[in-house]
Amino acid sequence: MTHRILVTGARRGIGAALAVGLAEPERTLLLHHLAAPDEVAQVAQRCRERGARVEELDADLSDPAAVQALAERAGPVDVLVNNAARASNVDIRELALAEWQQTFAVNVSAPMLLAKSLAVGMAERGWGRIINITSATVRMGGPSGPSYVSSKAALIGLTRALARALGRDGITVNAISPGAIQTQGEVELAGGREDPAAIAQTLAKQAIPRRLVPDDLIAAARFLVSDGASATTGQVIEVGGGLVYR
Numbered sequence: 001m002t003h004r005i006l007v008t009g010a011r012r013g014i015g016a017a018l019a020v021g022l023a024e025p026e027r028t029l030l031l032h033h034l035a036a037p038d039e040v041a042q043v044a045q046r047c048r049e050r051g052a053r054v055e056e057l058d059a060d061l062s063d064p065a066a067v068q069a070l071a072e073r074a075g076p077v078d079v080l081v082n083n084a085a086r087a088s089n090v091d092i093r094e095l096a097l098a099e100w101q102q103t104f105a106v107n108v109s110a111p112m113l114l115a116k117s118l119a120v121g122m123a124e125r126g127w128g129r130i131i132n133i134t135s136a137t138v139r140m141g142g143p144s145g146p147s148y149v150s151s152k153a154a155l156i157g158l159t160r161a162l163a164r165a166l167g168r169d170g171i172t173v174n175a176i177s178p179g180a181i182q183t184q185g186e187v188e189l190a191g192g193r194e195d196p197a198a199i200a201q202t203l204a205k206q207a208i209p210r211r212l213v214p215d216d217l218i219a220a221a222r223f224l225v226s227d228g229a230s231a232t233t234g235q236v237i238e239v240g241g242g243l244v245y246r
Helices: 013-022 037-049 064-074 097-125 146-169 184-189 196-205 214-225
Strands: 003-007 027-033 053-058 079-082 128-133 171-178 236-239
Touching: 003 013, 013 027, 013 037, 013 079, 013 214, 027 037, 037 053, 053 064, 064 097, 079 097, 097 128, 097 146, 097 171, 128 146, 128 214, 146 171, 171 214, 214 236
Parallel strands: 003 027, 003 079, 027 053, 079 128, 128 171, 171 236
Antiparallel strands: none
C-alpha cells in the first residue's frame, strides 16, 4: 500500500530497525535525524534495497519551531512513528529543571506537535497511524532517571488522549513499549561497556531468557500500521520478552 512514513530518530537502533522493517515498494520512508547524515544514509540505503523511496530530514526536536518546520517539510504523512528520545539518567537529588524540561521537550512535546500537525492531513484522507515508542521503565520506575521515566509515562497518556480525539477521523494511535533492547545507545549510556551482571539480572526477570534486539519490535509495528489494526487504538504493546506485564 502506498504510504508516506515518518520515523523520528531513524539513524540507528530502534528507529533504524523500524524504518527498514516498514520499508517496501510503493512506500516512502522519511528518515529524521539530528546531524547524523552518514549514519542515516546507511539506513536509507537499506530501505531502498527493500524497494522504498527515501527522504532524509534533519531537525532538532528540542526546538518547537524546528519540529513545526519538520512537519511542514515532511508533507503529507500517513504513518508517524515517534521514536526519537532524549535519554536522562540524572538522579532526582541532582536533577535540574533544565534537564527535566529538555527531556520533556524531545520525548513529549515533539511527538505532540508532530501528531497535531500531521493528523490534519490524515483526517482529510480518512486514514492514519501514529505509533509512539515508550518504555518498560514506566512500569518499573527505572533504571533511567525520573525525567526519562516521567516523560515516557506522559507519552502513554498522550497516546490515549490522541486515540480518543482522532479515532473518528480514521486515525489510530498506539504505543510500543520496548523492554531491555540491546542497542548502541544503551552501551554508550552505560559508559561504553556492557555490565554482564546487569544483563544476567535482566534476563533472569524476563520470561524469554535472551537478549532482545531492535528487530524484535518490527512485527508489532507492521501490525499497528496495517488495515487489520483499524480497531486497535489507545493501546500499549509490551515487547520485552515478558520483563513486565500490562
